[in-house]
Amino acid sequence: MAIQRILIVDDSPTERYYLTDILVKNGFTVTTAENGEQALERIKADKPELILMDVVMPGANGFQVTRSIARDPDLQDVPVIICSSKNQETDRIWGLRQGAKDYLVKPVDAADLLAKIAALGG
Secondary structure, three states, X not given: OOOOEEEEEOOOHHHHHHHHHHHHHOOXXXXXXXXXXXXXXXXXXXXXXXXXXXXOOOOXXXXXXXXXXXXXXXXXXXXXXXXXXXXXXXXXXXXXXXXXXXXXXXXXXXXXXXXXXXHOOO
């Protein structure tokens, strides 16, 4: 199934705008959330086909939210790509262990992002 609806979870308005701009220009429908709690509400209300998840946010961090999604039988089929400024290999491995399908380091390169989405069925 082609990915069309994407949820961006990031506490930075600049980052949300940047990612939304890339995705909308490429034909995706985008919703956003500012933190993990808001993300979980949005996911349940309007199930996206892909989630772009920041790690460092107020409240639950992106690793915790990704783990919640991966463990929820209703949500676990929604792929998560972590987009984080944390660029250590250990962070990437930890993110994938929490259930993320991929890991991008900020600043996210538009071509890389679109390639990762395509690889997931976008």
